[in-house]
Amino acid sequence: MTTNERRYDRRRLRQFLDGTARAEGIDRRDLIRLLAAGGAVAATSSLAWAPGAAAATVADDPAPGIVKPLPEDGFVVHGTNAETRWSALRGTGYHTPNELFFVRNHTRTPTISAADWRLRLWGSGLRGGEVEFDLDALRALPTTVHTAAVECAGNGRSFYATQQGEAASGTAWQLGAIGVARWRGVRLAEVLRRAGLRRDAVDVQPRGLDDPFVDSSGAELGRVRRPLPLAKALDDVLLAYEMNGAPLPPDHGHPVRVLVPSWIGIASIKWVGDIEVSAEPLYSPWNTDLYRLFGPDHPEGGSAPLTRQTVKSAFELAFDAPLAAGRTHELTGRSWSGAGVIRSVEVSTDGGRRWRPARLKDAPRRDSWVRWSVPWTPRRPGSATLLARATDSAGRTQPERSVYNQQGYLFDAVVRHPVLVTG
Template sequence: MDHSFFSKVKPCLITKSFVPENKETPIHFIANDIIGRKLFYRRNHFPYPHFTSSFYFLPISGSVNSPRTFSLQEIYSLPAKTIKVVLECAGNKRELFEPKVFGEQWGKGAMSQGIWKGVSLRTLLQYTGLMNSAREFVFEGYDYGQRPGSSQSISFSRSLPLKKALDPDTIIAYEYNDQPLPFKHGFPLRLIVPGWYGMASVKWLKKLTVIDHEFNGPFQADDYVYYPDKEIDTGKFSVTTMNVNSTIQFPLNMQLLRTGVYDIKGIAWTGEGNITKVEISLDDGQTWDLCRYTSASEKNSWVSWSYKWEVQKKGEYTLQSRATDSHGNVQPKKPLWNRKGYGFNAIDRIKVKVE
């Protein structure tokens, strides 16, 4: 069957809220591994920031030997690193949780992928050094506002532990897909933390502070925390690494089909290692077959997969996809339910009817 419509249609972002602007990537209509800036999902907690000056500097202070402020020109002149990275909102697929949870009801498109260019954080730290007491790196963005239920304005701030901050692939990015970083995605500088959910990749970087204690800002101590119990906080733990996951892009859920041959298509990704296996079930999970990759399985990026399905019998079918990564993580039948709705990664499941 000819699926050339993928290259002909002009999909647009799916709006979830206007202020702050939150929009999904039309992931079911994406045929490429690289998402252009116009279709890259947008996740904001506050309105877009306003810069009062064209001069931009990034200060690094705290538990460092030599505090320093870097100009954009200095950062541009340092050795650069380019990486292909999938970014996924921790709330991706939130609308699929049962029982339902409150929060932005993301479907399957709160994720995108592209090529980021910037400077490894560890390169900048060569100029400042680190004190022995250094424990975490706090990244503060220029975006600010009031959290629900609070009258106090705060900036969006997150921290990284020493090991993750010093990973060579953790970069301060200034380009996306060989173009200057778009304003709505963090211009002039944003953090990119491969393997972790998107909340870690702080946009519109204002400053970096190295601290000798655990950071307890509200976007780390209250939000982006798994709370497995609906009422109490017992058993809570931080949202960090992306779960192994997959999405069926074609056919669409509840689509009507005719008998014939179809290429079932989708993507799979993980925060640890790389995808080693994607399986498809055409009978609601009773049996599973291997899918073939249509793109390379690489660390930090998704793999595209397909499966040729010849269907001659009319009726209703439940299709499922299940991914496995190189650390042995497998998509579960049911997700870890948590009251804020993070990290949904249950086996992807759609229904179609063949007429």
């Protein structure tokens, strides 16, 4: 890793607190109040997204603003979002098919002409002023192909309530707010180099072309945007224009999106239209009140802005799925981590009393997941609880309980997966 993210986070948090970074989309007085309020803000702030807010004017549409079909056996719809059913992924291969990839929208999927699209780079961190690229110009640059996951920071949020009895605000995802694809595009570093970086540039902030986001209080926060430290932008960030060998579908960022490997999904801005390159620190609502950790187990004023994802595991099986007693079933699933590759996976079929190693089907790779399997022959009918826990190359193993935060981010505990053994 070419950037010390912890050091960056600590420095940026100090800048948030002492007011030396530039705010956009949030009133300065509100920001001071927000930072002074600390952990209490997440429970009361008008910036906390209300699942029904964006859907209010399209209540007759079960998935407002999503373009692609959402068959019931493939997705669970959450307002403007659609969660992939893990049972639909069984047998689909390593990469998530585009038609089964989860959808996380703040508003509606925009209709953007690839021929008319332009990417504008601007800001105090550029030597020669504003620079513009069209899609042909991007495609003419050196190509990079990278397989990586995109995962919402709130993936697993519902389990804070259902497993730990702790209510968290936001979309009640189970574990289906993740997908892995083979992305093709150009490195952001290449584009920034051609645009002409100044030596004092510190932050890079991509912005989407979807509609401005209006929160539950009616305040407009502008288009979705979130700054990246320059060191990360120059490391492995991609401007992607293909997904699994096809042009990006509308719901996944057509014609170009940002891909920030291993970081929370909000960093991978869809439908990118401009990138500010700044010589001063930046922040937006998406790295102040949103996408930070608030609560009794976190610093007063909240954690640093979230970056890397946690360790998780999921069975490719529906909850309460029926499995016949006396037959051998091949239990399959996938595990992943934002901090390193998966080294091992263990499975319990008796609620956690005994564990055994699962067989890894893939060579572990960074920024992605590994598929695994384990045979199980249930002996008698009744309810059973399956568990899977992974350990990554950074030495992190999924815990029994996840540290709570009020907005339900970064759930990493072992998920209790109920099944019904039939006679």
